[in-house]
Amino acid sequence: MNESLERLTGLLRKEALQILRDPSALAIAFVLPAMLLIIFGYGVTLDPHRVALAVVVEQPDAVTHSFVAQLRGTPYFTTESFSTIQSADRAFDADRVSAIVWFRSDFTRRLASRGAAPLGIIVNGVDANTARLIEGYLQQTWANWLAMRSRERGLPAGLPIDLEPRIRFNPAVRSRDYLVPGLIAIVMTLTGALLTALVIAREWERGTLEALMVTRATIREILLAKLVPYFLLGMGGMVATLVLAVWLFGVPFHGSLLVLTGVSALFLLAALGMGLLISSVARNQFVAGQIAIIVTFLPAFILSGFVFDIGSMPWPIRLLTHVVAARYFVATLQSLFLAGDIWSVILPNALALAVMAFVFLGAARLRARKRLD
Amino acid sequence: MWQAVLALIVKELLAVLKDPRSRMVLIVPPLIQLIVFGYAATFDLNRVPIAVYNQDHSQPSRDLVARFLGSRVFTQTAVIRTARQITPLLDARKVDLVVSIDPRFTRDLLTHRPAPVQLIVDGRDSNTALIILGYANSIITQFGLNWMRGHGAPAPPALLDIRARYNPTLNSQWFIVPGIIAVLTQVVTLLVVGLSVAREREAGTFDQLLVTPFTQGEILLGKGLPGLLIGGVEASVIILAAVFWFDVPLRGSLLALYLGLFLFVAAVIGIGLMISSLAVTQQQALLGAFLFMVPSIVLSGFATPIANMPPVIQELTWLNPMRHILIIVRGTFLEGSGVHAFVPEYLALAATAALSLLAAGWLFRKRAY
Incomplete structure (x- = not known):
């Protein structure tokens, strides 16, 4: 046993030195995560603000003026005035404005006589998500304007329903607050699966793994010595991301660190298992890199609920997301950061992660034999 | 060469x-x-799981609920009987939206007072939350306009006529x-x-x-x-x-x-x-x-x-x-x-x-x- 422990420390030392000396390993472990975090933290937001609106008022008067003032009063819009729809159309086609609000010349007359005066809204539908959000903002502004108008005249409220929306967990609806926690899953996928797959595939390519096999070290020791340093690197990436998320980007963290550490460790074990498995299947850096990107990195991005809602995907793809480890991790992360230790979310997801870690590590262990083929 | x-x-x-x-x-x-x-x-939503807490057991509120369930966007996965059920459902991410209709809903509608409806959304995915609110908002607005027409109330002074150019169905x-x-x-x-x-x-x-x-x-x-x-x-x-x-x-x-x-x-x-x-x-x-x-x-x-x-x-x-x-x-x-x-x-x-x-x-x- 003592001898085994000695061998293990020796192997661990070798792996650690190898990581520290290889600039590309350090780049994947530290540069890439830092870059991702900064790009996502600063560059990616789904919340439109200061949307450029073209306001066409064919016949300005007090009514159109009060509506335009309402538009300007919200943080969502910046307005540019036009007197004809043609000139607004040109700005729209040149992408200078994202939507047009069009008061036709008979707007106030119809409003005063029969009501239900149509207010024309044209949104650029190319970016469907943004278009939908802009529509929502405009609808809200319209409802507020109606309510204000009837209040001023002492009439019953504009619409018969008093809507009270409440957004739990993220009342300011900042998309950054849900994107940045998900990034931990991406960063740990990079170190756990991509880096491990690449580095071990390189050892296969160079034959250094075969050199290890002729030593007295057992396959269990060799695998363990490979796993431990990358496990530590991955956990380091998690801590760094957490610190940056909370201190730099001001994302709230309502959960407990203990739970976060536990769930992260489970996810990392699953990712390491996948990395090991990929490298032993591919045994070639180029192919290992490709497979790792396709089966770990891209799914962590697209199929995990990190950006896109899983429930809305077509059923074959929804089924597929169940074998994506990042899916369970992202769900837990979003809850831990924004809601707290919610056991009804944590327990089933942690269980799924534990099963996946067991399966992938087991498969990697089974495939790794001391043999040369 | x-x-x-x-x-x-x-x-x-x-x-x-x-x-x-x-x-x-x-x-x-x-x-x-x-x-x-x-x-x-895709950012388009469909089959969003919702729960309805209808405390007003009368025809108008049932009509409103029917509008929610008839839409392609929402499916009801839970029915709420007491207010205590709301939080666990949302916390466990079993539903993304709870529509809570106040007991005074019909009474207020009939007496021309704003009838209260509460929408509680899971904001953990804030983009989805905003889009859910947008859909819910337009369902409720449509219901309101319909109600006004059916009960002889004067139409609101102005209506939005929204068109999306280049991608009319916002796909x-x-x-x-x-x-x-x-x-x-x-x-x-x-x-x-x-x-x-x-x-x-x-x-x-x-x-x-x-x-x-x-x-x-x-x-x-x-x-x-x-x-x-x-x-x-x-x-x-x-x-x-x-x-x-x-x-x-x-x-x-x-x-x-x-x-x-x-x-x-x-x-x-x-x-x-x-x-x-x-x-x-x-x-x-x-x-x-x-x-x-x-x-x-x-x-x-x-x-x-x-x-x-x-x-x-x-x-x-x-x-x-x-x-x-x-x-x-x-x-x-x-x-x-x-x-x-x-x-x-x-x-x-x-x-x-x-x-x-x-x-x-x-x-x-x-x-x-």
């Missing part, structure tokens, strides 16, 4: 296409990405799928070109190439043109898939689209050759390609609008070839634009291509000896 370059091109193509593994890399991953992106990368696929043309063309071209020199360096055949009578310009051409060929084929296949499989309308001119793609692929080849000549091993080349690809996709407007980014980053995106090609691809597909609409984009892409190819030539010379 052209004969020599042609021979090099044939050699490069053979090197890429003869190896079954690298052939697979050109065909399988783009196909998987096309399907996954095309179907999974996200029309936005994402044309973007995939740009993304996949970049990925494939960058991998082919970026790894070609590094692979030869690793194998030691690069030195052999240098002692042949080829000039450096010819070697560069021989390395770059296969990328143009492969990138062009890849782009065409995805364009066909976008039009015939995903049914995205291609309304503008093909000439404008292909001129843009040509300049874009040239720029990507320049960048790929730069990476290739800087990298010593394939792993470094792969990493370099990855380090370039991630920010170029994230900061291109592919999934999240550039207009939402901070001003400094918005300025930076001008350097990103992907930003320009996305404008061209979406413009030709959805807006039906022609060549004249994209002059600034063409110029930017041509400048990037010229600069990166020159830089690659210079690095090449520096690194060759």
Whole structure:
């Protein structure tokens, strides 16, 4: 046993030195995560603000003026005035404005006589998500304007329903607050699966793994010595991301660190298992890199609920997301950061992660034999 | 000279296409990405799980609930009987939205007071939350307008008449799928070109190439043109898939689209050759390609609008070839634009291509000896 422990420390030392000396390993472990975090933290937001609106008022008067003032009063819009729809159309086609609000010349007359005066809204539908959000903002502004108008005249409220929306967990609806926690899953996928797959595939390519096999070290020791340093690197990436998320980007963290550490460790074990498995299947850096990107990195991005809602995907793809480890991790992360230790979310997801870690590590262990083929 | 370059091109193509593994890399991953992106990368919502807490057991509130359940967007997965059930359902992410109808709902409706309805949304995914609120809002507005019409109340003074131009049903696929043309063309071209020199360096055949009578310009051409060929084929296949499989309308001119793609692929080849000549091993080349690809996709407007980014980053995106090609691809597909609409984009892409190819030539010379 003592001898085994000695061998293990020796192997661990070798792996650690190898990581520290290889600039590309350090780049994947530290540069890439830092870059991702900064790009996502600063560059990616789904919340439109200061949307450029073209306001066409064919016949300005007090009514159109009060509506335009309402538009300007919200943080969502910046307005540019036009007197004809043609000139607004040109700005729209040149992408200078994202939507047009069009008061036709008979707007106030119809409003005063029969009501239900149509207010024309044209949104650029190319970016469907943004278009939908802009529509929502405009609808809200319209409802507020109606309510204000009837209040001023002492009439019953504009619409018969008093809507009270409440957004739990993220009342300011900042998309950054849900994107940045998900990034931990991406960063740990990079170190756990991509880096491990690449580095071990390189050892296969160079034959250094075969050199290890002729030593007295057992396959269990060799695998363990490979796993431990990358496990530590991955956990380091998690801590760094957490610190940056909370201190730099001001994302709230309502959960407990203990739970976060536990769930992260489970996810990392699953990712390491996948990395090991990929490298032993591919045994070639180029192919290992490709497979790792396709089966770990891209799914962590697209199929995990990190950006896109899983429930809305077509059923074959929804089924597929169940074998994506990042899916369970992202769900837990979003809850831990924004809601707290919610056991009804944590327990089933942690269980799924534990099963996946067991399966992938087991498969990697089974495939790794001391043999040369 | 052209004969020599042609021979090099044939050699490069053979090197890429003869190896079954690298052939697979050109065909399988783009196909998987096309399907996954095309179907999974959508912001449209459907079957959102909701729960209704109807404390007002009368016809009007049941009508309102029916409107929610009749919509394609929502499905009811739980019925709430007491207020205590709300929090656990939302916390466990069993439902994304709780519609809570106040006991005074019908009474207030009939007495012309604003009838209270509460919408409680899970904000952990804030984009989904906003879209859910938008849908719920329009359902309730429609219900309100209907009620006013049916009960002789005067119509509200003004109504919104909303139209979405270029994409009337606001289908996200029309936005994402044309973007995939740009993304996949970049990925494939960058991998082919970026790894070609590094692979030869690793194998030691690069030195052999240098002692042949080829000039450096010819070697560069021989390395770059296969990328143009492969990138062009890849782009065409995805364009066909976008039009015939995903049914995205291609309304503008093909000439404008292909001129843009040509300049874009040239720029990507320049960048790929730069990476290739800087990298010593394939792993470094792969990493370099990855380090370039991630920010170029994230900061291109592919999934999240550039207009939402901070001003400094918005300025930076001008350097990103992907930003320009996305404008061209979406413009030709959805807006039906022609060549004249994209002059600034063409110029930017041509400048990037010229600069990166020159830089690659210079690095090449520096690194060759």
